[in-house]
Structure formats: structure tokens, C-alpha cells
Amino acid sequence: MTDAGKKKRPKVKKIQVLSFTVLMLGLIIMILPFLWMVLTAFKTYAETVQIPIVWFPEKWTLDNFEYVLTSMNFLLYYKNSIIMVVGVIVGQLFVCSLAGYAFARIDFKYRSQLFLFLMAVLMVPGQMTIIARYLLIYNLHLTDTYIGLILPLVPSIFGTFLLRQFFMGIPFELEEAARIDGCGYWGIYTRIMLPLAKGGLVTLAIFAFNSTWNDLMWPLIITNTEEYRVLAVAVAAIKGAYDTKNNLLMAASVMVTIPCVLVFAVGQKQFIEGVASTGIKG
Amino acid sequence: MKGEMEMVSKRKKAFYNTDNFWGYLFISPLLILMLIFSVGPIFFAFYMSLTDWKLSGAGEFIGLANFKELFADPATWTELKNSLIYTVFKVPVGVSISLVLAYFLNQRIPFRGMFRVVYFLPSITMTVAIGLVWRYLFNSQYGIVNAILAFFGIQGPYWMADPKYFFAAIILVAIWQGIGYDMIILLAGLQNVPGMYYEAARMEGATSFQCFRKITVPLITPSLFFVIIMEFMNSLKVFDLIYIFINASYGPIEDAARTMVYGIYQKAFVHSRMGYASAEAVILFVIILAVTLVQFWGERKWVHYD
Structure with missing residues (x-):
């Protein structure tokens, strides 16, 4: 019996030892910048310019965060970022789920041609269209408005493809049953499709959060006044007197990163699976 | 009836x-x-791109004058060169590292979930913040990169002040930021490879390296192809990291790192020359299209779909 037990225990192979060691070393390289960012955010300015470098703050101070939030006006930028992100998420969920459902289940004329057309548009780099898009917003006097920040980011082809995939996985029988009960397309969409595609909606929301929260170029060109500035632009614009104050810069970095990490912590599974699936289906 | x-x-x-x-x-x-x-x-x-469009009012049609001016401007060639250098280093190095990491992560080892999350972390973090942190890490006096190099007895360069090292530093950071994302996609591809192939190869006495080269790589070529296509497109479009590293400096430092999208941004939104900037955007579009088409053409030579 002991013999059998011994045999069952898998032998540790060389490749496993090698894999674990390399991944561990890589892990240090991946985590070190984050660690340094967090540690520095709690240091005084004097500690950031000490030679040789000090790893841990002598007294952990919250002054940097307070300064960034109040004197550097980050509370306002937080508000703007949140409004922009929520607007884009709500808009994308609405627009993409409607279109995704239609492309998955409604047999309308020229459906496949239109789908190919979307694919072709997806291939065109956004930087190619950003100038014309800016001129459009500029001439509509929508620069420095939330509408200007949000609306152009709403029609997401990627999101439509993602949700279409989810809708296609919902059994036809449910739709048929609902139709017999007198449900129209709108009823099927709101009562059957949306509740059953919850996983897809969450995945899209996380993707939309991540890309919008981190986006620099669009808010950079579309807002000029402080009133509508978002976090990414604010962090990129830290210059002059603050530029060498690394304790403040790192505190600002920590503060823009925390929401990303929180959302990631909650939706980690959906997000990683969503990323993984793009490669398999693509 | x-x-x-x-x-x-x-x-x-x-x-x-x-x-x-x-x-x-x-x-x-x-x-x-x-x-x-x-x-x-x-x-x-x-x-x-065929007009002299400014910020307000319609532009006049000027034919190919924008393109002529672009090709005569040394800055355009610098931007083109930098975009290509960035791509040529970032894509192969980044994808190779991602592939090896994905292969390692697919072994039976502890803490796999933790590895996945931590390697993925940089790809969800705001690039602007990553730029700030790494600028500090690369600081020649107070940064830890040179402190670590000094520990091994190496005198680190002036990363942020020497044009030669400045762009290299940016590419290193870009690779660091991107490997987790590619690794996840490749890992998903690896997990689709049936275990029996490996078992059969083992019976024949194949080594781990042989398994990797003869089984793993050919079988995940579809995922690999997807990652490479995506990486090429994104690398040619790089902006955020370049913008935050250049951080309004000019002269040799700016020239060392200015890429095409940076040039488009500057022409359109700093100098308000929309037509001229659009011409460069058209060139970028043609380059991306050409690179993508070449890859799809080459696809049947090395990508195996079952």
C-alpha cells in the first residue's frame, strides 16, 4: 500500500523547476516598479533624492496624497474621469448589445455584408480618423464638454463582436418559446437576451472601463480647460515645479492605478478570459 | 397549400x-x-491630406504638396525610422518572451493564478502612470535601475538624458508592459493543445525543448499569428508612452523618440496643420495596411489551422 502511494506522487520534473524559477524571477521584475511606486508615494521629498537610495520611508506619510488630491486638484479630475468612463460604458452596453443581438439573431437584409463592412472599419487605425473627428467636434462646439469626450467612443465594433459571440451561444429554444408566448424582438432582447448574456456585458464593461480610463490621446486633444480635464491628461501634464518631485508624481500614479486594480480584482476572471478568447476566435 | x-x-x-x-x-x-x-x-x-486645412475654415486643394513637403522634411524620416525601430525590436522580443513565459506557465507548477494576475497587471495600468514610474526608475541619480546595475559593478548610463539610451529605455518599458497580455492569449492557445501529443512524444523519448519546438510552436501558430498581427498594428501606432517619456522636451531627446503618431499629433494639435498631419496619417495607414497584407499573405506558409 505504501508502495502504491509512493508511485502515485508525481515526480518533480526539471522543466517544472526551470519554469517556476524563471517565472519567479520575472515576477520580481514585473512587481518591482509597482512596489517602488507605492513606497515612494509614502516618502518625503528629501527621502526621494537621498543617495544611496532608501527603500522604505522612515515615517509613512499621507501628505503626498492629500497634496495631490487638493492642491493639484485631482478630486476634480477623478470626477471627470468617472463621468467619462460611466458614460462610455453605458453607451457601449446599449449600442453594442442592440447591434450584437441583431447581428447574432435577426435575419435582416445585407446582414453579412454589413458585418464584413464593420470588420473592414475595425482594421483602420483610430489615429487616421482622429483629426477629422476632432474637427467635427470642434465645429459642433463640443470641445470641453462631456458629450464630446464620450460620444465618439461609444460605437465600439470590438464590443459588438464580443456581445454577438455571447448572444450566439444562447439556445434558440428560449427565443422560440418566448415568441410563441407573444414576445416581439424588443421583448426577447430585454427579457431573454440581456439577462442571459450578463457575462458578456460584464466583460465588455470591464474592457470599456480599462480602455477609457487609460486613454490619453482623445481627452488630451478634446479638452483644453481644467474643468473637463481627466486623470490621464492631468498626470501627463504634471510639469514645471512638480516634475522633479517624485514623491508627488508617484502618489498621483498610485491614485490613477488604484481604480484599475480594483476593477481588475473584481472582474479578473472575465477580463482574462475575454482577452484569452480574442486569440482563439481571431 | x-x-x-x-x-x-x-x-x-x-x-x-x-x-x-x-x-x-x-x-x-x-x-x-x-x-x-x-x-x-x-x-x-x-x-x-490633399488640402492645406487649418483649424478653422475649409482648406484649399493643393494636390500632393503635403506629401512633397513631408518627404522633404527630415523630421518625417526620423519619425518613420523610429516607428520601424520600435516595431522591429518590440514585436519579436516581446512575443518571444511572452511565448516562453506562456509555455512555462502551462506546466504543472504552484501559484499559476498569481503569476497570471501579476504578469497581466502592467497591461491594465494607465500607460501615463507607467511612464512616470519608469522615468523615475531610469533616473541616473535616484533611480533603482542604475542602483541595481551598480550593485553588479556596472556603471549605468544617463538613460533619460542620452539620446542613445533614451529610446532603448522606452522600448524596454513597452516590452515590459506588453508581455502579460500576449502571454494570456498564447497560454489560451497552449491549453487547447491536446495533452496526448506530448505523451506520445515523451514515449518516443523527446526532450522538453524538442516538445516545445516540434509540438507547441506549430500547434499554436494561429494564436501566435493573431498576437503578431496585433502587436505590429499597435507598435506602429504607439503614442502614449512616447508622449509621456518625451514630456515636452525638444532637440535630440525628442528626435530620438518621436514616432509617426507623435508627429501626427504634433502637426495637427500643436501646429494646427490638419491637412499636413492628415498626409502623415495616410502614410501611416498605408504602412499598416501593407504590413498586415504581407502577413496575411505569409500566413499560409507558417500558420497551421489543424
Whole structure:
């Protein structure tokens, strides 16, 4: 019996030892910048310019965060970022789920041609269209408005493809049953499709959060006044007197990163699976 | 008889009750917004590249003058060169590292979930913040990169002040930021490879390295192809990291790192020369299109779909 037990225990192979060691070393390289960012955010300015470098703050101070939030006006930028992100998420969920459902289940004329057309548009780099898009917003006097920040980011082809995939996985029988009960397309969409595609909606929301929260170029060109500035632009614009104050810069970095990490912590599974699936289906 | 009845009922169906009506109704928000913010601007960009469009008012048609000016401007060539250097280093190095990491992560080892999350972390973090942190890490006096190099007895360079090292530092950071994302996609590809292939190879006495080269790589070529295509496109479009590293400096440092999208941004939104910037955007579009087409053409040579 002991013999059998011994045999069952898998032998540790060389490749496993090698894999674990390399991944561990890589892990240090991946985590070190984050660690340094967090540690520095709690240091005084004097500690950031000490030679040789000090790893841990002598007294952990919250002054940097307070300064960034109040004197550097980050509370306002937080508000703007949140409004922009929520607007884009709500808009994308609405627009993409409607279109995704239609492309998955409604047999309308020229459906496949239109789908190919979307694919072709997806291939065109956004930087190619950003100038014309800016001129459009500029001439509509929508620069420095939330509408200007949000609306152009709403029609997401990627999101439509993602949700279409989810809708296609919902059994036809449910739709048929609902139709017999007198449900129209709108009823099927709101009562059957949306509740059953919850996983897809969450995945899209996380993707939309991540890309919008981190986006620099669009808010950079579309807002000029402080009133509508978002976090990414604010962090990129830290210059002059603050530029060498690394304790403040790192505190600002920590503060823009925390929401990303929180959302990631909650939706980690959906997000990683969503990323993984793009490669398999693509 | 039955067909006739269907015909009748179809004819009787009111317009607002047809598949066509509902289909188009449901896609109309997407389609309308897309026409306004994506499709329209694509055509307009081509047109604008042939005009001297400024910020306000319509531009005058000037033919290919923008393109002539672009090709005569040494800055354009610097931007083109930098974009290509960035891509040529970032894509192969980044994808190779991601592939090896994915292979290692696919072994039976502890803490796999933790590895996945931590390696993925940089790809969800705001690039602007990553730029700030790494600028500090690369600081020649107070940064830890040179402190670590000094520990091994190496005198680190002036990363942020020496044009030679400045761009290299940016590429290193870009690789660091991107490997987790590619690793996840490749790992998913690896997990689709049936275990029996490896078992058979083991029975024949194949080593781990042979398994990796002869089984793993060929079988995940579809994922690999996807990652490479995506990486090429994104690398040619790099902006955020470049912008935050250059951080409004000019002269040799700016020239060392200015890429095409940085040039487009500067021409359009700093100098307000929309037509001129559009010409560069058109060139970028042609390059990306060409690179993508070449890859799809090369696809059948090395990508195996079962």
C-alpha cells in the first residue's frame, strides 16, 4: 500500500523547476516598479533624492496624497474621469448589445455584408480618423464638454463582436418559446437576451472601463480647460515645479492605478478570459 | 397549400413587424454613430491630406504638396525610422518572451493564478502612470535601475538624458508592459493543445525543448499569428508612452523618440496643420495596411489551422 502511494506522487520534473524559477524571477521584475511606486508615494521629498537610495520611508506619510488630491486638484479630475468612463460604458452596453443581438439573431437584409463592412472599419487605425473627428467636434462646439469626450467612443465594433459571440451561444429554444408566448424582438432582447448574456456585458464593461480610463490621446486633444480635464491628461501634464518631485508624481500614479486594480480584482476572471478568447476566435 | 398560406401571412405582416425593420432598428445606433465618427472621418482624412486645412475654415486643394513637403522634411524620416525601430525590436522580443513565459506557465507548477494576475497587471495600468514610474526608475541619480546595475559593478548610463539610451529605455518599458497580455492569449492557445501529443512524444523519448519546438510552436501558430498581427498594428501606432517619456522636451531627446503618431499629433494639435498631419496619417495607414497584407499573405506558409 505504501508502495502504491509512493508511485502515485508525481515526480518533480526539471522543466517544472526551470519554469517556476524563471517565472519567479520575472515576477520580481514585473512587481518591482509597482512596489517602488507605492513606497515612494509614502516618502518625503528629501527621502526621494537621498543617495544611496532608501527603500522604505522612515515615517509613512499621507501628505503626498492629500497634496495631490487638493492642491493639484485631482478630486476634480477623478470626477471627470468617472463621468467619462460611466458614460462610455453605458453607451457601449446599449449600442453594442442592440447591434450584437441583431447581428447574432435577426435575419435582416445585407446582414453579412454589413458585418464584413464593420470588420473592414475595425482594421483602420483610430489615429487616421482622429483629426477629422476632432474637427467635427470642434465645429459642433463640443470641445470641453462631456458629450464630446464620450460620444465618439461609444460605437465600439470590438464590443459588438464580443456581445454577438455571447448572444450566439444562447439556445434558440428560449427565443422560440418566448415568441410563441407573444414576445416581439424588443421583448426577447430585454427579457431573454440581456439577462442571459450578463457575462458578456460584464466583460465588455470591464474592457470599456480599462480602455477609457487609460486613454490619453482623445481627452488630451478634446479638452483644453481644467474643468473637463481627466486623470490621464492631468498626470501627463504634471510639469514645471512638480516634475522633479517624485514623491508627488508617484502618489498621483498610485491614485490613477488604484481604480484599475480594483476593477481588475473584481472582474479578473472575465477580463482574462475575454482577452484569452480574442486569440482563439481571431 | 402550406406555402401559399405562408406567403399570405408574410404579405400581411406589417412593415414594423419584419426582420428587416427590427434588424435595422437595432443596428441603427451603432451604424449612425459609426458613420459620423469613424467612416466619415476615414474618407475625410484622405481628402484633407490633399488640402492645406487649418483649424478653422475649409482648406484649399493643393494636390500632393503635403506629401512633397513631408518627404522633404527630415523630421518625417526620423519619425518613420523610429516607428520601424520600435516595431522591429518590440514585436519579436516581446512575443518571444511572452511565448516562453506562456509555455512555462502551462506546466504543472504552484501559484499559476498569481503569476497570471501579476504578469497581466502592467497591461491594465494607465500607460501615463507607467511612464512616470519608469522615468523615475531610469533616473541616473535616484533611480533603482542604475542602483541595481551598480550593485553588479556596472556603471549605468544617463538613460533619460542620452539620446542613445533614451529610446532603448522606452522600448524596454513597452516590452515590459506588453508581455502579460500576449502571454494570456498564447497560454489560451497552449491549453487547447491536446495533452496526448506530448505523451506520445515523451514515449518516443523527446526532450522538453524538442516538445516545445516540434509540438507547441506549430500547434499554436494561429494564436501566435493573431498576437503578431496585433502587436505590429499597435507598435506602429504607439503614442502614449512616447508622449509621456518625451514630456515636452525638444532637440535630440525628442528626435530620438518621436514616432509617426507623435508627429501626427504634433502637426495637427500643436501646429494646427490638419491637412499636413492628415498626409502623415495616410502614410501611416498605408504602412499598416501593407504590413498586415504581407502577413496575411505569409500566413499560409507558417500558420497551421489543424
